[in-house]
Amino acid sequence: MSERQSSPAESPLVHLIRPPREAAEGPRPGLLMLHGRGADELDLFGLADALDPRLLVISARAPFPLGPGYHWYELVQIGEPDNTTFFQSLGLLERFVEDSLQRYQVDPRRLYLLGFSQGAMMAGALTLSHPSWIAGSILLSGYLPLDTGLPVDREHLAGEPFFVAHGTRDTVVPIQLGRGTEEFLSQVGADLTYREYSIAHQISLEEMEDFGAWLSGLLDEQEGAGEGERRP
Numbered sequence: 729m730s731e732r733q734s735s736p737a738e739s740p741l742v743h744l745i746r747p748p749r750e751a752a753e754g755p756r757p758g759l760l761m762l763h764g765r766g767a768d769e770l771d772l773f774g775l776a777d778a779l780d781p782r783l784l785v786i787s788a789r790a791p792f793p794l795g796p797g798y799h800w801y802e803l804v805q806i807g808e809p810d811n812t813t814f815f816q817s818l819g820l821l822e823r824f825v826e827d828s829l830q831r832y833q834v835d836p837r838r839l840y841l842l843g844f845s846q847g848a849m850m851a852g853a854l855t856l857s858h859p860s861w862i863a864g865s866i867l868l869s870g871y872l873p874l875d876t877g878l879p880v881d882r883e884h885l886a887g888e889p890f891f892v893a894h895g896t897r898d899t900v901v902p903i904q905l906g907r908g909t910e911e912f913l914s915q916v917g918a919d920l921t922y923r924e925y926s927i928a929h930q931i932s933l934e935e936m937e938d939f940g941a942w943l944s945g946l947l948d949e950q951e952g953a954g955e956g957e958r959r960p
Contacts, residue, residue: 758834764845
């Protein structure tokens with residue numbers, strides 16, 4: 729069962745939630761989904777039931793209308809966002825995370841991100857600037873906004889878990905941008921899992937199984953370390 733939350737007075741972003749399918753006491757791990765350009769909060773939400781049942785899943789809608797869907801920022805060109813709309817969205821996401829942690833009793837030490845395309849860029853931006861907020865990030869078919877002036881907390885990115893994946897036949901966001909993400913995260917010492925798939929600008933079943941297993945593995949490790957305790 730899902731629930732739509734849509735009042736701007738109550739939350740910075742329209743969103744859907746799916747409660748955990750596995751009951752547990754106390755704060756629960758949360759997964760924030762961020763869709764791609766021209767889609768909406770329903771786009772990735774269909775994956776929720778295929779992912780770990782311990783997760784409370786939140787799927788957020790980007791703030792700017794684009795045709796029948798929405799986007800996170802205006803495009804100057806592929807790989808280059810308009811800084812004004814990009815930073816507006818990032819500010820809304822920062823407020824949304826703070827709001828959601830409290831509203832839905834998400835364990836702040838176990839908040840994960842899943843982004844596709846533009847959503848991967850926003851998920852990456854949030855993690856690069858606030859790595860201590862995020863327990864792990866799944867970035868699919870996107871890139872990192874390294875030329876926007878984004879403040880990057882390099883000191884605390886070492887050991888930060890990332891699952892990064894890209895399609896070798898992607899003609900929307902070229903594979904070179906995915907490989908650039910791999911190179912940067914390797915340089916800063918992130919705990920990086922990088923995968924390439926013979927697909928276009930999409931999510932394949934194999935890819936979903938891989939990042940689903942990666943995410944469950946992180947949850948298992950953190951529970952074993954003591955109810956989501958983060959690294960120092």
